[in-house]
Amino acid sequence: MPYWLIVPGLAFYLAFVIVPIIATVRQSFFQWDGLGPQVGVGWANFTSILSSSSQTWSSFKVSGVMVIFTCLLPVAGALLLVGLVARTKVRGLSFLRFVYFLPYTVALAAVAIAWRWIYASNGVLNGVVGATIGKSAEVAYLGSFSLALPAVGIIAFWATFGFVTVLLFSGAQHIPREQFEAARVDGAGPIREFLAVTVPGLRHEIRVALVMTFIMAMRTFDIPFVTTQGGPGYTTTTPILTMYQDVFQNGEIGQGAAIAVMVSIVTVAGVLILNRLLRTKD
Amino acid sequence: MISRREQALSYVVLYLFALFAIYPFVSTVLVAFNGPNVPVSGLAWPAHWTFQSFISTWSNSNAGIGRSLLNSCILAGAVVPVSVLFSIFTGYAFGTMRFRGSKMIFGLFLLGLMFPYEATIIPLYFEFRKLNLLDTYWSMILPDIGGSMAFGTFWMSSFFRGFPRELFESARTDGANRWQTLWRIIVPTARSPIFALAVILFIWTWNNLLLAIVMIESPSREMAPAALNFFVGAQYGSNYQFTCAAAIIVALPVMVIYYVLQRRYGADVLAGALKG
Numbered sequence: 271m272p273y274w275l276i277v278p279g280l281a282f283y284l285a286f287v288i289v290p291i292i293a294t295v296r297q298s299f300f301q302w303d304g305l306g307p308q309v310g311v312g313w314a315n316f317t318s319i320l321s322s323s324s325q326t327w328s329s330f331k332v333s334g335v336m337v338i339f340t341c342l343l344p345v346a347g348a349l350l351l352v353g354l355v356a357r358t359k360v361r362g363l364s365f366l367r368f369v370y371f372l373p374y375t376v377a378l379a380a381v382a383i384a385w386r387w388i389y390a391s392n393g394v395l396n397g398v399v400g401a402t403i404g405k406s407a408e409v410a411y412l413g414s415f416s417l418a419l420p421a422v423g424i425i426a427f428w429a430t431f432g433f434v435t436v437l438l439f440s441g442a443q444h445i446p447r448e449q450f451e452a453a454r455v456d457g458a459g460p461i462r463e464f465l466a467v468t469v470p471g472l473r474h475e476i477r478v479a480l481v482m483t484f485i486m487a488m489r490t491f492d493i494p495f496v497t498t499q500g501g502p503g504y505t506t507t508t509p510i511l512t513m514y515q516d517v518f519q520n521g522e523i524g525q526g527a528a529i530a531v532m533v534s535i536v537t538v539a540g541v542l543i544l545n546r547l548l549r550t551k552d
Numbered sequence: 553m554i555s556r557r558e559q560a561l562s563y564v565v566l567y568l569f570a571l572f573a574i575y576p577f578v579s580t581v582l583v584a585f586n587g588p589n590v591p592v593s594g595l596a597w598p599a600h601w602t603f604q605s606f607i608s609t610w611s612n613s614n615a616g617i618g619r620s621l622l623n624s625c626i627l628a629g630a631v632v633p634v635s636v637l638f639s640i641f642t643g644y645a646f647g648t649m650r651f652r653g654s655k656m657i658f659g660l661f662l663l664g665l666m667f668p669y670e671a672t673i674i675p676l677y678f679e680f681r682k683l684n685l686l687d688t689y690w691s692m693i694l695p696d697i698g699g700s701m702a703f704g705t706f707w708m709s710s711f712f713r714g715f716p717r718e719l720f721e722s723a724r725t726d727g728a729n730r731w732q733t734l735w736r737i738i739v740p741t742a743r744s745p746i747f748a749l750a751v752i753l754f755i756w757t758w759n760n761l762l763l764a765i766v767m768i769e770s771p772s773r774e775m776a777p778a779a780l781n782f783f784v785g786a787q788y789g790s791n792y793q794f795t796c797a798a799a800i801i802v803a804l805p806v807m808v809i810y811y812v813l814q815r816r817y818g819a820d821v822l823a824g825a826l827k828g
Contacts, residue, residue: 271645271646271649271730272649272651272654273645274646274653275641275642275644275645276641276642276646276657278638278641279638279639279641279642279701279704279705280642280657280701282618282638282698282701282707283660283661283664283698283701283702284692284699285694285698286665286672286674286676286694286695286698286699287669287698287699287701287702288660288664289666289671289675290670290671290673290674290675290676290679291667291671293674293675293679293826294671294672294674297654297674298562304678328734346636347569350565351566351569353565354561354562354565355562355566357562358558358559358562358776360562360563365568366566366567367814368571368802368811368814369573369815370569370573370798371576371810372571372573372574372577372807372810373576374755375574375755375803375806375807375810376759376803376806377668377758377759377760377761377776377777377780377802377803377806378759379759379761379777379778379781379799379802380775380777380781380799380800380802380803381576381781382784383783383784383795383796383799384576384579384796385576385578385652386784386792386795386798387580387583387596387781387792387795387796388579389751392592392593392594393593394579394594394595394596396594397593397594397595398594400594403593412763428572428573428576431569431573432569432573435569447594455755460558466678485666485668485741488668489668489669489670490575491670491698491762492777496761496780496781496784505599509669510670510762513670513674514762514766517674517677518677518766523674523678526674527674530668530670530673530674531671533668533670533671534667534668534671537666537668538667541666542814550757
């Protein structure tokens with residue numbers, strides 16, 4: 271009986287996930303324009319994307335920035351909020367949770383549209399800047415070589431921090447109250463209490479949040495695709511966006527596959543490292 | 553114990569973050585309630601509140617936003633029930649039974665939680681092209697079900713694993729076989745995690761942009777997030793109220809479903825489900 275139960279799910283999983291992954295790896299060793307014959311080129315696709323002058327290499331640097339904005343900063347912000355909540359009795363917590371989680375439910379394409387207006391040259395941010403500092407301080411944020419990447423990063427932060435916060439809130443409810451009381455009896459201040467009780471009590475949730483948001487960061491595609499198309503220049507082009515352009519616009523299928531393989535390797539390696547560093551016994 | 557001042561500070565910080573989370577929704581709504589061809593700038597507070605931009609957006613036949621909502625409903629209507637059913641099966645098997653190869657096969661499913669699904673899209677595209685399935689609902693339904701299985705299996709099995717043993721045993725003494733136990737005892741008790749899984753898979757299926765722009769070409773089969781792309785390309789600059797109205801129309805169904813879920817089970821059901 272167990273075999274009959276797993277057959278349908280496993281069949282779909284093998285056919286539409288595992289086999290395509292293997293096919294992607296194979297494809298990464300061939301040069302192909304999508305129409306003509308495929309030519310085996312060994313490691314050439316990898317050496318070309320990994321050469322330091324290549325645009326793919328710079329897209330991995332963009333990924334590094336996205337890891338900061340999608341993964342590290344949201345977890346840090348959520349820890350700050352959970353530190354406030356764990357100590358005190360906060361009223362209206364269920365309302366806050368609802369609001370915090372809302373961004374996660376919305377399609378990133380719609381999120382990107384909302385933020386394009388905030389960043390637009392006649393949009394919200396410039397409206398505020400123009401009224402307070404002066405017209406001359408207004409900037410086209412998404413068109414600026416230095417500001418576009420942090421601007422896109424803030425969108426990614428907005429899209430994940432609330433969901434991380436809700437995750438940590440639900441973990442904090444399971445920390446035994448006595449631990450906080452014991453810490454206070456020992457004369458611990460808010461910061462000591464946070465470091466000695468809250469953070470250790472949330473180890474498991476912190477690890478899960480870091481792993482999930484790290485994977486999201488490596489997969490970043492929708493937000494730059496809808497806001498900047500990867501520009502100006504290549505300043506906001508992520509690896510998956512490069513893969514999309516290589517395969518579906520430039521007919522460089524082998525090279526796109528090599529990028530997909532590289533993203534997968536970095537993602538899996540990052541997840542394994544995070545799990546190892548923050549191992550919890552359960 | 554905790555000073556009033558500290559308490560007040562906590563509230564200020566918590567509600568500032570809430571404001572940050574909600575503001576982009578507010579500003580999008582404000583822009584969209586400006587009429588068409590009205591110059592909009594800054595905070596975009598409408599001088600005259602009107603639904604006209606929503607109506608023009610909805611009836612723009614080139615964008616086909618209504619059609620795209622229907623397409624996304626068809627997609628989710630096919631993907632979510634099938635994925636949930638298959639996940640109940642695999643979760644039941646891995647969570648409550650021991651059989652040869654179970655550890656290894658389960659490990660294979662876990663691997664899928666780590667891989668970026670984008671790594672599958674290149675061969676899927678060219679396989680579907682060969683099979684003449686590009687630009688059909690199948691080219692989205694099949695990969696979406698496959699891609700749901702890793703998480704669905706993991707989520708259902710971790711729930712079934714924590715299931716009280718006595719329930720199985722009492723079912724067995726009543727003479728129920730495993731199949732009957734599943735439907736009579738386990739599924740009714742597991743209603744809330746099953747519902748949460750359905751909502752998560754709905755959100756993922758509905759919001760998936762990359763698969764939609766790669767697989768679908770005909771406007772008549774366009775999915776909702778891809779239809780948004782039309783407004784981003786065509787209208788940006790002059791009439792951003794159409795773009796914002798379109799974003800609201802596409803986001804609203806998911807937000808309503810999320811609202812219903814959290815009314816019933818609280819917001820952390822989803823977070824708990826995503827915990828891994």
